[in-house]
Amino acid sequence: xxxxxxxxxxxxxxxxxxxxxxxxxxxxxxxxxxxxxxxxxxxxxxxxxxxxxxxxxxxxxxxxxxxxxxxxxxxxxxxxxxxxxxxxxxxxxxxxxxxxxxxxxxxxxxxxxxxxxxxxxxxxxxxxxxxxxxxxxxxxxxxxxxxxxxxxxxxxxxxxxxxxxxxxxxxxxxxxxxxxxxxxxxxxxxxxxxxxxxxxxxxxxxxxxxxxxxxxxxxxxxxxxxxxxxxxxxxxxxxxxxxxxxxxxxxxxxxxxxxxxxxxxxxxxxxxxxxxxxxxxxxxxxxxxxxxxxxxxxxx
Amino acid sequence: xxxxxxxxxxxxxxxxxxxxxxxxxxxxxxxxxxxxxxxxxxxxxxxxxxxxxxxxxxxxxxxxxxxxxxxxxxxxxxxxxxxxxxxxxxxxxxxxxxxxxxxxxxxxxxxxxxxxxxxxxxxxxxxxxxxxxxxxxxxxxxxxxxxxxxxxxxxxxxxxxxxxxxxxxxxxxxxxxxxxxxxxxxxxxxxxxxxxxxxxxxxxxxxxxxxxxxxxxxxxxxxxxxxxxxxxxxxxxxxxxxxxxxxxxxxxxxxxxxxxxxxxxxxxxxxxxxxxxxxxxxxxxxxxxxxxxxxxxxxxxxxxxxxxxxxxxxxxxxxxxxxxxxxxxxxxxxxxxxxxxxxxxxxxxxxxxxxxxxxxxxxxxxxxxxxxxxxxxxxxxxxxxxxxxxxxxxxxxxxxxxxxxxxxxxxxxxxxxxxxxxxxxxxxxxxxxxxxxxxxxxxxxxxxxxxxxxxxxxxxxxxxxxxxxxxxxxxxxxxxxxxxxxxxxxxxxxxxxxxxxxxxxxxxxxxxxxxxxxxxxxxxxxxxxxxxxxxxxxxxxxxxxxxxxxxxxxxxxxxxxxxxxxxxxxxxx
Numbered sequence: 001x002x003x004x005x006x007x008x009x010x011x012x013x014x015x016x017x018x019x020x021x022x023x024x025x026x027x028x029x030x031x032x033x034x035x036x037x038x039x040x041x042x043x044x045x046x047x048x049x050x051x052x053x054x055x056x057x058x059x060x061x062x063x064x065x066x067x068x069x070x071x072x073x074x075x076x077x078x079x080x081x082x083x084x085x086x087x088x089x090x091x092x093x094x095x096x097x098x099x100x101x102x103x104x105x106x107x108x109x110x111x112x113x114x115x116x117x118x119x120x121x122x123x124x125x126x127x128x129x130x131x132x133x134x135x136x137x138x139x140x141x142x143x144x145x146x147x148x149x150x151x152x153x154x155x156x157x158x159x160x161x162x163x164x165x166x167x168x169x170x171x172x173x174x175x176x177x178x179x180x181x182x183x184x185x186x187x188x189x190x191x192x193x194x195x196x197x198x199x200x201x202x203x204x205x206x207x208x209x210x211x212x213x214x215x216x217x218x219x220x221x222x223x224x225x226x227x228x229x230x231x232x233x234x235x236x237x238x239x240x241x242x243x244x245x246x247x248x249x250x251x252x253x254x255x256x257x258x259x260x261x262x263x264x265x266x267x268x269x270x271x272x273x274x275x276x277x278x279x280x281x282x283x284x285x286x287x288x289x290x291x292x293x294x295x296x297x298x299x300x
Numbered sequence: 301x302x303x304x305x306x307x308x309x310x311x312x313x314x315x316x317x318x319x320x321x322x323x324x325x326x327x328x329x330x331x332x333x334x335x336x337x338x339x340x341x342x343x344x345x346x347x348x349x350x351x352x353x354x355x356x357x358x359x360x361x362x363x364x365x366x367x368x369x370x371x372x373x374x375x376x377x378x379x380x381x382x383x384x385x386x387x388x389x390x391x392x393x394x395x396x397x398x399x400x401x402x403x404x405x406x407x408x409x410x411x412x413x414x415x416x417x418x419x420x421x422x423x424x425x426x427x428x429x430x431x432x433x434x435x436x437x438x439x440x441x442x443x444x445x446x447x448x449x450x451x452x453x454x455x456x457x458x459x460x461x462x463x464x465x466x467x468x469x470x471x472x473x474x475x476x477x478x479x480x481x482x483x484x485x486x487x488x489x490x491x492x493x494x495x496x497x498x499x500x501x502x503x504x505x506x507x508x509x510x511x512x513x514x515x516x517x518x519x520x521x522x523x524x525x526x527x528x529x530x531x532x533x534x535x536x537x538x539x540x541x542x543x544x545x546x547x548x549x550x551x552x553x554x555x556x557x558x559x560x561x562x563x564x565x566x567x568x569x570x571x572x573x574x575x576x577x578x579x580x581x582x583x584x585x586x587x588x589x590x591x592x593x594x595x596x597x598x599x600x601x602x603x604x605x606x607x608x609x610x611x612x613x614x615x616x617x618x619x620x621x622x623x624x625x626x627x628x629x630x631x632x633x634x635x636x637x638x639x640x641x642x643x644x645x646x647x648x649x650x651x652x653x654x655x656x657x658x659x660x661x662x663x664x665x666x667x668x669x670x671x672x673x674x675x676x677x678x679x680x681x682x683x684x685x686x687x688x689x690x691x692x693x694x695x696x697x698x699x700x701x702x703x704x705x706x707x708x709x710x711x712x713x714x715x716x717x718x719x720x721x722x723x724x725x726x727x728x729x730x731x732x733x734x735x736x737x738x739x740x741x742x743x744x745x746x747x748x749x750x751x752x753x754x755x756x757x758x759x760x761x762x763x764x765x766x767x768x769x770x771x772x773x774x775x776x777x778x779x780x781x782x783x784x785x786x787x788x789x790x791x792x793x794x795x796x797x798x799x800x801x802x803x804x805x806x807x808x809x810x811x812x813x814x815x816x817x818x819x820x821x822x823x824x825x826x827x828x829x830x831x832x833x834x835x836x837x838x839x840x841x842x843x844x845x846x847x848x849x850x851x852x853x854x855x856x857x858x859x860x861x862x863x864x865x866x867x868x869x870x871x872x873x
Binding site for chain 1: 350355357358370380381383384386387390391393395397398399400401402403404406407411412413414416417418419420423424427441442443445446459460463540554619661662666686687690691694695696697699701702703704705706715716719720749763764767773
């Protein structure tokens with residue numbers, strides 16, 4: 001799973017951070033407010049199309065295993081714990097811990113829908129992680145809380161550095177023949193204690209070095225100014241208008257229960273035309289965005 | 301008329317908190333406006349502490365006991381805060397990774413100006429100027445994580461330069477860089493000094509690259525100034541520490557008994573051109589390479605041709621058509637064929653990203669080949685488990701810190717022995733022997749955090765060689781180290797060679813390669829572009845060769861090592 005932001009030459013990447021936030025928020029609200037599987041599907045497709053047009057599809061898609069795991073887990077757990085639903089597929093009593101279980105088609109479908117819903121939410125956040133520059137977001141938020149923004153930026157720089165350190169330590173220990181995986185669970189845990197101690201020490205050393213470097217550049221010597229700012233382009237106005245409209249649309253149809261989908265006692269699709277229109281709207285908008293993205297790239 | 305000094309240090313004594321011994325003793329120095337001062341000294345001599353004393357980090361950040369005075373533009377660093385001094389003094393640290401705050405280069409450069417509350421209209425102009433002056437435009441849209449060490453160090457320099465300091469202090473800024481990036485960085489630094497008139501205080505290990513840049517050289521030893529003068533002066537003194545710090549080319553002429561001492565290759569060549577009888581007439585006897593399978597650098601399909609020839613002799617390790625790709629799908633190794641004989645010291649050279657480390661990690665089984673195979677002492681490494689590989693082969697990583705997970709050197713070495721399953725008696729014997737071989741017996745129970753950089757490298761090497769592996773791989777073992785540590789590594793190589801054990805050294809240190817390796821493999825973009833006897837490969841290269849070879853090119857052929865050069869010089873002295 002790729003968690004680090006990847007800079008790319010795409011329309012999405014040059015947008016103002018506010019525009020990027022609105023795109024992600026609009027798509028995220030879709031599965032967040034609706035249990036309707038079509039809403040989750042619409043969010044999944046939309047974010048996938050935008051990830052593709054932003055050149056980060058491979059990094060974004062690297063989350064699929066985790067999402068598949070969540071999906072399967074949701075289906076299995078729901079099958080065991082929910083006995084709602086009228087179409088009984090399996091009944092069994094005397095199962096340890098669970099006692100009597102009743103597996104229903106509706107329960108399985110609900111589990112699958114929830115798995116899809118959680119996965120689509122995770123994948124919107126995954127897209128956020130790989131396509132939105134955290135420095136730009138923090139810079140945007142910094143006038144309100146400059147110190148916490150700076151602390152977060154430093155932590156974000158530390159994360160890949162510590163990951164690199166831990167990989168190097170593991171390789172170095174393997175290269176000198178230290179077998180960390182010998183023995184039982186407790187011994188394996190014990191084997192790792194010196195590594196964790198070393199990592200903690202390195203992390204502290206890095207922190208001290210960074211503090212030293214920051215103080216050398218006058219950090220903490222008085223009030224700060226702000227030099228890096230971002231300007232809105234015509235593309236930003238278009239994106240904000242369309243996705244903000246989408247955000248309002250999805251909130252409205254959800255509030256008016258036009259996207260209803262009942263799972264129990266039997267599956268009943270009560271989604272209204274406006275609800276479907278909202279789902280399709282997001283997919284269409286994403287396709288249009290990717291077309292503009294391609295045109296923008298060709299024009300450069 | 302005497303110039304008013306920009307930095308003035310008077311009777312400076314400093315002791316870190318909790319330390320008995322002072323790190324700096326009775327330091328008296330002056331740095332004039334526009335002066336380029338080089339601070340040289342062995343590991344632990346106090347160079348870094350002195351750098352930090354100039355910008356006030358010592359004592360404001362570290363605490364400790366201080367006496368004497370440090371003044372920058374007449375302002376006492378004891379009275380002014382580090383932030384106030386930042387307007388006059390910029391400090392660039394050793395590790396580029398540890399000093400950058402942001403992922404965005406532009407924000408990184410803006411950080412110092414924002415801290416000084418510079419208004420946007422002036423700040424943006426300054427940022428643009430720095431981008432242009434240091435030619436950083438191509439880095440603007442990249443992430444700091446994706447930059448090379450040299451590029452990160454340039455961003456660090458830019459982020460200091462943008463604050464328009466009057467003096468830039470640099471604490472071994474090139475110690476983590478490859479030779480090309482280091483050279484590039486130092487050239488940039490010199491141009492800032494000569495074109496903008498900014499004073500520079502540079503603490504360095506790699507003196508051969510910056511000796512000639514300095515107006516004044518200060519040599520520290522045990523926290524004291526043992527020499528202060530020009531580069532020419534130091535070459536004329538017979539101070540032991542000063543001698544060890546001289547560039548190889550200067551030491552060569554001194555040892556040959558010349559009175560005129562060059563400070564770089566250019567000056568060396570000028571001296572040679574004035575010696576009667578030398579030009580184009582002297583030839584060292586060239587060995588016959590026909591039996592070794594050596595092939596010329598320009599020969600096409602070199603690695604393939606070499607692979608056909610190596611079957612004629614035994615090899616401890618064979619690499620056959622090795623390909624390796626990381627996650628991005630781009631191959632880092634592209635069909636490498638090589639062999640490593642019993643008792644050989646083989647150097648692998650090439651620029652950063654050429655695949656050197658990837659190759660040796662495949663040999664140790666840390667990375668798995670995408671295609672091809674590695675035969676380790678007759679067995680395919682793919683069929684061996686970690687324990688079997690570790691019994692035959694050990695590798696010391698580029699960053700020695702990653703080896704050191706115990707509290708003391710003794711515990712570190714014992715950990716390896718325990719993992720190898722040695723008895724207590726055998727462990728004690730091996731630990732003592734290894735500590736003594738590497739001359740770090742006195743550090744046996746010293747906490748790892750308290751020992752110097754070079755000594756840590758030796759402990760890291762010890763943690764691998766205590767197992768006495770048949771194949772030892774050292775990845776950049778001499779980077780940023782002084783000659784005393786290099787000598788100890790060299791004696792280890794010699795000992796292993798006499799025992800018939802194979803050693804592979806990945807390095808940029810070509811003087812080290814010339815003195816201690818038997819063969820050289822040169823990589824570029826994942827392919828072997830030359831391999832063969834050390835002398836043949838290095839004397840056939842323009843850039844990847846020793847300073848001796850560059851100096852004597854055209855005057856005497858086959859000069860690669862110091863001994864070769866001395867022989868020629870003594871004949872014509």
